[in-house]
Amino acid sequence: MSETSTAGHILPPEQFTGNLIIGGQHVPINLTASADPAGRLELNVEPISPSDAPSGVRALLQSFSKPGNPIDEFGLECKTSDGKKRLTSDSVHLVGRNHSSDGWHVKLRTGEASLSMPAPDTHDRPMLRFHLIGFECFPAVRVKAELGSIDIRGETQATATDKITGWIAAQGPDGCQPTSWRKSAEHMLKHLRSVLGFARGAPLPAPVSEFCEGDTVEVTFHETGEGYAPMMPPVPRLNLGPIVEAAVNNITAVDAHRDAFELAVGWLLVPTIYEEVRFLAGMTALESLASELLEEQQTRLVDRSEFKQFAKCVRALVDQQNFADSAKDAIKKKLSDLNRRSFVPKIGALLEQQQVAFTPRDDAELARLAKLGNAVVHQGVAPEDEDLPPSIRIIREMVKLRNAIVHRGTASEDKDLWPYILIIREILVRLVLSILQFDETYQCYIGSRHTRRFPDCQPIN
Numbered sequence: 001m002s003e004t005s006t007a008g009h010i011l012p013p014e015q016f017t018g019n020l021i022i023g024g025q026h027v028p029i030n031l032t033a034s035a036d037p038a039g040r041l042e043l044n045v046e047p048i049s050p051s052d053a054p055s056g057v058r059a060l061l062q063s064f065s066k067p068g069n070p071i072d073e074f075g076l077e078c079k080t081s082d083g084k085k086r087l088t089s090d091s092v093h094l095v096g097r098n099h100s101s102d103g104w105h106v107k108l109r110t111g112e113a114s115l116s117m118p119a120p121d122t123h124d125r126p127m128l129r130f131h132l133i134g135f136e137c138f139p140a141v142r143v144k145a146e147l148g149s150i151d152i153r154g155e156t157q158a159t160a161t162d163k164i165t166g167w168i169a170a171q172g173p174d175g176c177q178p179t180s181w182r183k184s185a186e187h188m189l190k191h192l193r194s195v196l197g198f199a200r201g202a203p204l205p206a207p208v209s210e211f212c213e214g215d216t217v218e219v220t221f222h223e224t225g226e227g228y229a230p231m232m233p234p235v236p237r238l239n240l241g242p243i244v245e246a247a248v249n250n251i252t253a254v255d256a257h258r259d260a261f262e263l264a265v266g267w268l269l270v271p272t273i274y275e276e277v278r279f280l281a282g283m284t285a286l287e288s289l290a291s292e293l294l295e296e297q298q299t300r301l302v303d304r305s306e307f308k309q310f311a312k313c314v315r316a317l318v319d320q321q322n323f324a325d326s327a328k329d330a331i332k333k334k335l336s337d338l339n340r341r342s343f344v345p346k347i348g349a350l351l352e353q354q355q356v357a358f359t360p361r362d363d364a365e366l367a368r369l370a371k372l373g374n375a376v377v378h379q380g381v382a383p384e385d386e387d388l389p390p391s392i393r394i395i396r397e398m399v400k401l402r403n404a405i406v407h408r409g410t411a412s413e414d415k416d417l418w419p420y421i422l423i424i425r426e427i428l429v430r431l432v433l434s435i436l437q438f439d440e441t442y443q444c445y446i447g448s449r450h451t452r453r454f455p456d457c458q459p460i461n
Contacts, residue, residue, distance in 0.1 A: 010039075010208060011034055011035040014034070015032055015081065016033050016079060016085075017078055017081065018087075019076075019077055020076055020092065021077065022074040025054045027048060031046060035208065037160075039207030041109075041110055041221040043107075045107070047100070048106065050103060050104070061097055073091050076088060076092045084117060085115065087113060087114070088116075089110040090112075091110055091111030091113075092113075093108070094106060095107045111222075114221075115221070116219075117217055118216060118217070119214070122214060122215050123214060123215075125148065125172045126172045126176065127172070127210075128189060128209065128210070128211050129212075130167060130193060130206040130208075131164045131207065132165065132168065132204050132205070133161070134161040134162065134205075135158065136154050136165065137153060137237055138154070140152065141153075141241050143241075143244055145248045147176075148170055148176070148181075150192070150248055151169045151170075152240065156237075162227040163227070168192050168196070170189060193206055194261070198432055199235035200233050200237070201234065202233075205227055206222065207222050232449075234429045235443065236443060242438070242439075246437060246438045253437060259292055260292030261432070263288040264285045264289050265432060267281045267282065267285035268281070275417040276417065278421050279405065279411075283398060286424065289350060289431055290350045293354070294346060300340060301338075301341060302339060304339075318331050342399075347427075350431070351431075354435070355434065355455065356427070356434055394423055397420075422445055423446065425445070426444060426445070426446050429442065433454045433455070441453050441460065444457075444459070
């Protein structure tokens with residue numbers, strides 16, 4: 001596989017001729033297509049002559065600026081003068097238009113577009129590559145997998161967060177069937193993008209994908225947002241090899257909890273400048289993991305069949321009361337909530353299930369950060385009248401904070417949310433590493449940034 005490429009290398013400015021397809025009508029069009037540094041497809045359209053625009057198309061263009069009018073998507077089919085490159089899309093939409101003496105001037109954008117062209121070199125084995133925005137990686141990583149080889153490359157230190165700076169790629173083994181292999185490769189690369197986004201501490205947009213087979217290349221441009229700066233990365237860019245190997249080798253185990261994994265990583269990486277949003281996102285990620293990973297009996301107080309009989313008796317008792325019908329209905333609807341464990345015990349069960357333990361040293365540090373009382377701060381243990389370890393007590397305190405933010409829009413004035421954000425982030429990082437079956441070092445930010453080894457989570461001095 002070639003060295004790291006940029007979007008400009010994928011599609012430098014080039015002339016295309018073809019048609020816009022709107023409501024079955026074809027509008028001749030000439031344009032220059034190119035990709036900007038972030039992989040966004042740019043279409044510079046030459047003025048469209050009024051004589052070339054059928055009546056339906058002219059009506060669409062004329063109505064574009066009227067408030068309340070929907071902006072429909074339409075098609076694009078065009079090719080270069082030599083016919084070697086073909087650009088198509090089913091998700092073209094207008095983002096601007098004006099009219100002058102030389103015709104209609106339109107600005108177009110695509111949700112997704114496909115570019116087919118000859119490959120610079122013949123590929124004996126199929127290759128799929130995702131180009132990533134703001135990605136950093138040194139040294140380059142190569143891992144062997146059942147579907148072939150995985151290569152990951154990026155800049156040593158990205159100078160901008162909103163340009164393509166690296167890629168992840170898979171190349172199939174000899175004799176593989178390209179169609180079925182591509183499906184497996186897409187799944188693997190999407191998985192790796194999630195894992196690398198987690199390791200980086202920020203989402204990794206992939207605006208361009210590239211599929212090479214034989215002597216042809218199919219490039220797909222995806223509409224994505226801007227890149228994001230890293231935020232407390234759990235795994236430094238200089239040591240991505242171990243987490244990539246864990247992600248590749250244990251993808252089947254992760255697939256068993258795919259929804260939980262993606263929910264946790266997605267919520268963990270929500271970009272925001274508001275501490276309340278960051279805190280709520282972390283709590284939501286914890287709740288999502290508990291809902292997806294715990295068995296039903298771990299989330300209920302009593303067996304479902306036993307509770308069903310209890311609820312039947314309670315409904316009969318409610319019907320005997322002299323309550324308004326609306327009140328009776330409301331009480332009956334809330335009955336199922338009585339058999340659900342509260343958030344704190346569920347998180348305790350989740351930590352135990354995933355073997356994510358907090359050491360006495362952790363408990364003391366967590367208690368100090370959350371200011372759980374002098375007994376905890378100085379002794380590292382809970383007060384005599386408290387039967388829960390500090391890590392669980394902190395979760396209970398975080399539940400109170402979450403409820404305050406949800407109902408009032410903010411935490412109490414005397415509460416600093418940042419220590420709790422560090423704590424919940426550490427819990428989520430350990431849970432994700434557990435799902436990945438990771439067994440190496442990672443970065444912990446509780447107290448101060450330092451290195452720990454997973455899964456025992458002991459600091460490395």
